[in-house]
Amino acid sequence: MSLTNATPLQVAQSARLGSRKLAVLSTEERNAALTAIHEALAAGKDEVLVANAKDLEAANKAAAGGTLSQSLVKRLDLGKKGKYEDMLQGILDVRDLEDPINKTTSRTLLDDDLLLTRLTCPIGVLLIIFEARPEVIANISALALKSGNAAILKGGRESSHSFAAIASLISSALSSTAVPPSCLQLVQTHDVVADLLKLDDYIDLCIPRGGNALVKYVKNSTSIPVLGHADGLCITYLCADYPVEKAIKILIDAKTSYPAGCNSLEQLLVESSALTTTLPAVAQALLDKGVSLRCDPLALSALKEKLDSHSAALLQEAGEKDYDTEFLDLILAIKTVDNVEEAISHINTHSSHHTDAILTSSSSAAKHFLSSIDSSSVYWNTSTRMADGQRYGFGTEVGISTNKIHSRGPVGLEGLTIYKWTIEGDAQVSAEYGAGGKAWKHQKLPTGDDEWTAQNDEEKELLRKFRAGKTNSV
């Protein structure tokens, strides 16, 4: 990794050149680079923490002066118990994931000796813009190298000392590996983001990791594709038939286990027939956890009748904008709907298409909901907080995407890959085929590189032929 003060154009061009070399390194070479980074960061823990202490000192001053929030100061602290070790372990976890590139995902025999193959490959050059958390730099570097992508990193000013220390360790670690240093560049110059966002000839994908304002700014400032989500406005629809204890368990988790998370619950839709049956106990449980409830008139009057006066006094009236607000806090908007159709229509209009859920004992209602909700994750009888790459079994996540193309929901390493098509032929040409000419075979072949066991004589012959003379794509 180089810590660079080069111009944005120089940074992007050198990343592009580096990415071409990185893309053809072997799995072992990329993994060895991750091992080297891990060792360097483990050995350099003390110097990173010294640098981190400088960032913390400045942040604490700013917090005392009221220009920085306490939660941001907390996020900066790499010395917090286990945090540095988690960061180190994360690098090894990424290293040990399956290699996402050079995988054959489709193989078609177009004609004799004319083989079409689809192979996964890196996207190329990533631009990653992130806010305060300094450990993200190690995580992102690991993900980029594992997937064969070069990355240009721009971190928040608050972590600049920590970033510089980590980048310097990664840089010297990489010098002993096959990875060109231009494949990981930490941009230190201020105010370069706007210029970087213009370089769509050299940068293939931009990943902003931070709050709503950052993501919106990036999306509106570039023609480079952006992976991520601006809002996480998650909604759950509670049906009258769902057992109250299970509903409480799920909704408490969804709302209170990490209110600042993008997958936390912001709105509860309640089937009208549940207003006086399930809702009061659910509302009481949420109030007991300190959640402010902003209710529509129907829910409000039902709850006022059922709850004790102390609890009833805590209830608030919802305004229209509460149904379009991501609170990121212990606040929940509640709205009454008559049926699943109305719930679907409300969610498709008001949710941020991140994660929405239905709680019901009816499999037909659930099926209808799962197929009708246009969101990246749609759940039946579980908490919206499940939306997470670790929980989905990806090992790690790049972020969560609400895009409608490429990668949707929690994005793992696969989201950092694309594919290329190869054809291996023997001088066949396009004009030989079609009207009056030869017919295409279009024979689908197995894709597993090691596991292709020929099913019959024809496949045996094919396998022999390609293994003998052709590329490693069979």
Next chain:
Amino acid sequence: MSLTNATPLQVAQSARLGSRKLAVLSTEERNAALTAIHEALAAGKDEVLVANAKDLEAANKAAAGGTLSQSLVKRLDLGKKGKYEDMLQGILDVRDLEDPINKTTSRTLLDDDLLLTRLTCPIGVLLIIFEARPEVIANISALALKSGNAAILKGGRESSHSFAAIASLISSALSSTAVPPSCLQLVQTHDVVADLLKLDDYIDLCIPRGGNALVKYVKNSTSIPVLGHADGLCITYLCADYPVEKAIKILIDAKTSYPAGCNSLEQLLVESSALTTTLPAVAQALLDKGVSLRCDPLALSALKEKLDSHSAALLQEAGEKDYDTEFLDLILAIKTVDNVEEAISHINTHSSHHTDAILTSSSSAAKHFLSSIDSSSVYWNTSTRMADGQRYGFGTEVGISTNKIHSRGPVGLEGLTIYKWTIEGDAQVSAEYGAGGKAWKHQKLPTGDDEWTAQNDEEKELLRKFRAGKTNSV
């Protein structure tokens, strides 16, 4: 299909609402709509051709006045032998393709009774902007409905009578089907494109089908993702070891079979040791087909020495910009390189990342080339003209993408889909798992809906359980 003069916002909002209904229609309902469109267009052939004749008359006048090219007039003509029937057959071909949506592409048991499924689904609302060819409207309508997407279509002015006639037939055909009419809207108002391109809240993907200028305009005018390619600058590298007859066959096809095609060859790189061996015969064959050759100094002097004086006189000197030009004509730029490394570096810098090829008998050179070239299609010993959805076996194609995300190369129906994640649970919540809590199972399960045959007792029990109580996703 409605022929609309509504405002861009009304068009986009109604398409969004329609798309939600379309997304949950069954395969049979969507196929029935394609059958109805086919029948209506077959029965209405005469009225379409009458309308088309009006477009042709205007176009011929414009061509006589020099404001329209003759090739555009030809593309307008729906009455040309077989063209209308091809358009009709195309609709049935699309109908009979495998349904690309509601396919399970991943299934993981996160824990007992907690199933994560990845299901393909439509992208949502497409904006398709195309130029003169009137048959594209039928083709695009079929592709959109087959994949469950709503489409807003904006065609070139030259075909407006043909478009209106076709749209009116499609509109009445759809009225007897389950597809909401707002799912296919032909925008007739002039100058609405700029406004439509701003509606990224309602439009998910934009597909410009036309020339370089249209694609570049669209890419620079919107934050909606754009699928397509601006340039098709395809390059082939000819190695000295490759048999001359095969080289001629491939290069004649690549350069001359359809020079206006985006997959046609624009540049030939020649290994320096082939300058006096293979190149002269290749050059002669290309000259015989009327191809103008623009050569670098080394190729020029080698060819001047080897070709007869008549042919030698036809050779031209290449300028630097010839190596960055998509000629779309019978012109080929020729450049000498010393080896495969130099060829790779030139192609990665100058090609448009559409389709590039190597002609060699060396499997090691070919492997290196296939893995190093950063283009959507990379070939060994075949013509760049192979880059086409029909030829790849997709049945039809939406276009060819040089994007680095989502879909790359010829794009079939799969490129019009994305996926959603569903979880079916039984009140499990996120806080139960991880440090000190329950462990995730993350057990990968088979994805084939019909073909999942349980491998052991545990899988049998799983299968029984999900088939009994849960959704159709297992």
